[in-house]
Amino acid sequence: MYSVRLWSVKHSRFMERLYNGVNPAILAILKGTTKIFGKKLDKPITAMEAGVKGFLFDCKMCGDCALSKTGMSCPMNCPKTLRNGPCGGVRANGMCEVKPEMRCVWVQAWDGASRMKGGETIKENEFAVDHRAKGTSTWLKLAREEI
């Protein structure tokens, strides 16, 4: 949801703390679950990730999550799906070139990153997304130590 997405960026430091706090526990649970059930629970786990991240960030389930490096603003909401934005078309009021009713995802990202402890990571170059990963779970990949 757009308003929740804006809230998440505004509270990027809180989201970062929350993530760093609960992440080890979630990963431990997921590691256990995947060991016991193998791939049987992949679908519901992926759906859960899509639900949570979809609500908080309008996550598009690209399968290559970069939220912690993009100020908690999901880059896949950029109409040009830039991974190193913003582009040069941002409006003077900070709104998107393509969707004038939406705040530029990358103006948001740099703003969110400025409040985060690990915000400097936004300055690292990300490579374009791997389109094969679309719809897959980043959480499961972390649990299986694939990334």
Added chain:
Amino acid sequence: MYEYIHNIEEHGTNPGDPLPMLDGHVSHGRFERVLRSGQFALTTEIAPPDSADPDEVLNRAKLFDGYVDAINATDGSGGNCHMSSLAVCAILTRVGYSPILQISCRDRNRISIQGDTLGAAALGVCNVLSLTGDDVGAGDHPEAKPVFDLDSVSLTKTLRMMRDKSQFLSGRKLDMPPRLFIGSTINPFVPPIENRVDQLAKKINAGAEYIQSQYCFDVPMLKDFMAKAVDSGLTEKCYILIGVGVVSSGRTASWMRENVPGIHIPDHIIKRLNDAKKPAREGRNICVELMQEIKEIPGVSGLHIMAYRQEKWVGDVVKRSGVLEGRTPWSPGESETSIGTVS
């Protein structure tokens, strides 16, 4: 002092042949030579024709003879369909021009872009410029599918990988790498203003060797940006060319500000155009003044003149500005090389 830039004998009998590679250079091109030799460089944009006539390209390029060091061939700019940048470049290289192939991420995926890059180098293109690209919604085919498989940073990295590691993104080896001078773009005049230097740093880290900026109509804003770039040492790693424009009236300027993405024109410029008795002439005066002012800003290596539908005035503003300090960039002159009209 820098005779080798103008030395036509280096071209042999065919001006379309590549120049000998100089030490420390990455391309065979004249544009890189001008920048590396520390001279103030000028580039401009050619409007690609809506035509299959190659002579139309040469006629349009001729307007710039003796005024610019390189000519950008735009890649469907504004989302509008025209002759492809690759084809325009291929025609220009045949007579010895130094074109800059613009590659936009909007229309092609990584397979197509890498293929075109090899093809461009094979056709004698020595310079590429990686851009994100305007959205399709702004152009004449708003129903088209926007691709954006890569972004300009990823594209710059890709081009550097092809040239420096002689391989595709897949890791497959190239028999001969494309010897290209690789550039990208920056727009210091739109939000997030305070992060635009970080964005420049990202592009340079990705491998950009030169940068061409969006239109500058706001010199104080540019000075802030350049001061930060110089302080961060970025201008040591990369040549920065600032975009300047020729606008013909206050109405055009207002229209551009409202409708062309990413263009910032301060009110005082529009007022000056509106108040002028001859707005077109005033527009050129503004351009000349901007060129002179920007040349003096530390860290600026050159200017990129964008004069859409005002191309015939490029020579006028270059001459009047005096930024070339008497230097005359190479041009083919009355070349006998003609590729003829397809009729």
